[in-house]
Amino acid sequence: MNIGLIVYSQTGHTNSVAVKLQKKLTAAGHSAILEQITITGNTPAQPGKFQLSKIPTADSYDAIIFGAPVQAFSLNPVMKAYMGQLSSLKGKKVALLVTKQIPILWLGGTGAIARMKRECESRGATVIGTEIIAWASLKREQSINRSVENLSKLF
Numbered sequence: 191m192n193i194g195l196i197v198y199s200q201t202g203h204t205n206s207v208a209v210k211l212q213k214k215l216t217a218a219g220h221s222a223i224l225e226q227i228t229i230t231g232n233t234p235a236q237p238g239k240f241q242l243s244k245i246p247t248a249d250s251y252d253a254i255i256f257g258a259p260v261q262a263f264s265l266n267p268v269m270k271a272y273m274g275q276l277s278s279l280k281g282k283k284v285a286l287l288v289t290k291q292i293p294i295l296w297l298g299g300t301g302a303i304a305r306m307k308r309e310c311e312s313r314g315a316t317v318i319g320t321e322i323i324a325w326a327s328l329k330r331e332q333s334i335n336r337s338v339e340n341l342s343k344l345f
């Protein structure tokens with residue numbers, strides 16, 4: 191399958207998971223292309239105070255894994271802006287990956303996934319899996335490996 195991993199990662203956590211996932215998908219025989227969303231402006235990005243500078247297109251992929259961090263108990267504003275400008279995702283399978291700091295449920299991970307899911311489904315995608323990784327978890331490596339395994343098995 192032709193899979194795009196489209197990621198915004200401010201400090202590298204989400205990207206490091208995406209790299210592992212890309213390797214796993216490639217080893218399983220898929221085409222897996224990792225593309226970064228980039229911005230101009232200050233980081234951490236604040237709503238209205240940055241511009242998307244690299245805007246990966248989703249058109250050429252059969253399936254897409256979107257990855258982004260939580261920021262201020264919500265989906266990072268860069269991924270919000272990126273998803274807001276996406277055109278149709280009709281017929282595409284989508285999986286969602288979020289990283290956050292604190293391993294407590296109500297600190298933004300679930301809400302970030304819900305926001306991404308709404309954005310994708312409203313454009314006609316089928317969301318087939320979601321994963322949240324808490325970076326400060328004592329079991330972080332296990333959690334990363336489990337999430338990479340779960341996401342790679344979807345395709």
Ligand SMILES: Cc1cc2nc3c(=O)[nH]c(=O)nc-3n(C[C@H](O)[C@H](O)[C@H](O)COP(=O)(O)O)c2cc1C
Pocket residue numbers: 198199200201202203204205234258259260261262263264289290291292297298325
């Ligand atoms: C400005 C800012 C706000 C953040 N807000 C939250 C938050 O509300 N909840 C949380 O669990 N983590 C929060 N974090 C932590 C990041 O979500 C976490 O470190 C994430 O793994 C970073 O991913 P990245 O390296 O791919 O950017 C915040 C980080 C920054 C920089």
